[in-house]
Amino acid sequence: MNLEILSSDLLNVAMLAFMGVTGVAIARIRNLFAVVMLSGIYSLLGATLYVILDAVDVAFTEAAVGAGASTVLMIGTLALTSDREKAMPNSNAWKGLIVCALVGAALVYGSLDMPLFGDPMAPAQQHVAPRYLNDSMAEIGLPNAVTSVLASYRGYDTMGEVFVIFTAACGVICLIGRTRRRPAKKSGGDK
Amino acid sequence: MTGMRRKIVLRVVSKLLIPFILLFGLYVQWHGDFGPGGGFQAGVIFAAGFVLYGLIFGLGTLREALPSWLTRVVLVLGVLLYAGVGVVTMLMGGNFLGYNVLGATPQGGQHIGIVLIEFGVGMTVFAAVMTIFCAFAGRAAADVNPVDDIGGDNG
Numbered sequence: 589m590n591l592e593i594l595s596s597d598l599l600n601v602a603m604l605a606f607m608g609v610t611g612v613a614i615a616r617i618r619n620l621f622a623v624v625m626l627s628g629i630y631s632l633l634g635a636t637l638y639v640i641l642d643a644v645d646v647a648f649t650e651a652a653v654g655a656g657a658s659t660v661l662m663i664g665t666l667a668l669t670s671d672r673e674k675a676m677p678n679s680n681a682w683k684g685l686i687v688c689a690l691v692g693a694a695l696v697y698g699s700l701d702m703p704l705f706g707d708p709m710a711p712a713q714q715h716v717a718p719r720y721l722n723d724s725m726a727e728i729g730l731p732n733a734v735t736s737v738l739a740s741y742r743g744y745d746t747m748g749e750v751f752v753i754f755t756a757a758c759g760v761i762c763l764i765g766r767t768r769r770r771p772a773k774k775s776g777g778d779k
Numbered sequence: 780m781t782g783m784r785r786k787i788v789l790r791v792v793s794k795l796l797i798p799f800i801l802l803f804g805l806y807v808q809w810h811g812d813f814g815p816g817g818g819f820q821a822g823v824i825f826a827a828g829f830v831l832y833g834l835i836f837g838l839g840t841l842r843e844a845l846p847s848w849l850t851r852v853v854l855v856l857g858v859l860l861y862a863g864v865g866v867v868t869m870l871m872g873g874n875f876l877g878y879n880v881l882g883a884t885p886q887g888g889q890h891i892g893i894v895l896i897e898f899g900v901g902m903t904v905f906a907a908v909m910t911i912f913c914a915f916a917g918r919a920a921a922d923v924n925p926v927d928d929i930g931g932d933n934g
Contacts, residue, residue, distance in 0.1 A: 644815040645815045645816070645817070645820075647815075648807075648815050648816055648820045649819055649820055649823075652819075652820050652823040652824055652827070653819075653823050656823060656824075656827055657823050657826065657827070657830075657908050660827075660830055660834075660912060661911060661912060661915060664912060664915035664916050664919065665915060667915075667916075667919035668915065668918055668919050727885070727886075727889070728886065728889045728893070729886035729889060729890065730812040730813070730889075730890070730893065731812070731813050732811070732812055732813060732814060732815070734815075735811055735812045735817055735893065735897075736812075736893075738817065739812075739817070739892075739893040739896055739897060740876075740878060740889055740892070740893055743865075743876040743878075743892075743896060744875070744876055746896070746900065747861050747862065747865070747876070747896075749819075750857065750858055750861050750899065750900055750903050750904075751858065753903055753904055753907045754854060754855075754857075754858045754903055754907065756907060756911075757854055757903075757906065757907035757910040757911060760910060760911045760914050761851075761910060761914065764914050764915070764918050765910065765914040765917075
């Protein structure tokens with residue numbers, strides 16, 4: 589094992605350890621403002637891991653949406669509710685922990701059968717990926733193959749994603765976007 | 780959310796930062812086919828500039844710069860632009876979202892189609908983030924001071 593692989597492994601382990609610590613802190617802390625900030629940090633660590641995995645486009649999205657937009661929206665939600673989590677009678681805490689440990693163990697057991705990361709013989713690399721990587725420059729002509737896949741080869745799927753975002757915004761408008769009618773001065777102010 | 784316009788450091792720094800955030804959003808939008816990025820990321824970054832403006836100067840000021848009817852129009856236009864490109868390619872004799880027919884050469888057509896649909900994605904994502912932020916912030920403002928007109932038209 590040469591030095592480069594060793595340092596990359598160390599970085600992965602360190603990032604995962606940070607994410608684990610952040611996750612435990614999110615579960616333990618009762619101050620919801622701190623929890624929102626920690627979830628932003630969790631997203632940022634996830635984005636860093638994506639960069640290490642050479643998925644810069646996904647990392648970009650995770651940093652912008654996970655660490656940026658959703659943190660602001662969560663803070664906006666805190667302004668509507670309370671910034672303290674109510675203390676729950678924790679009689680079920682051990683049951684929850686056991687379920688989490690069992691599911692986690694099952695997932696780790698399942699991952700043992702998966703091909704190694706970056707294995708060229710993995711089924712995911714055998715199907716359409718060679719065509720995208722070999723022919724996209726001739727067929728689409730874009731240097732960023734991710735954009736070629738997202739916008740052209742899989743343009744129909746991306747349109748579905750845009751519809752999902754559109755529907756989410758419409759739902760928010762329907763649920764809380766309208767101003768409640770106020771008795772005084774401004775009448776008929778709903779749009 | 781009445782803003783923090785009395786904090787001079789926040790006010791000055793945000794005024795300095797917002798143009799660069801918007802510029803970076805445009806760069807990510809139009810440069811997504813050559814580097815990392817694209818409509819999704821650009822929409823969120825562009826919206827982040829406006830969210831920062833709203834956080835510092837208050838929702839009412841933000842709504843003067845970006846009225847709610849405008850975000851709703853942009854929200855719909857983005858989806859329509861994306862699906863419209865597909866309809867246009869069908870009318871020009873290709874498959875739905877088969878961009879080859881859009882240009883003189885297949886590659887040129889692909890480039891035109893991808894730029895257009897990425898712009899549609901960016902518009903919808905930007906408007907969706909702004910809609911959700913303003914809905915939550917407007918609700919908070921209406922709860923804090925119910926007679927204040929700050930949340931006049933949310934969403």
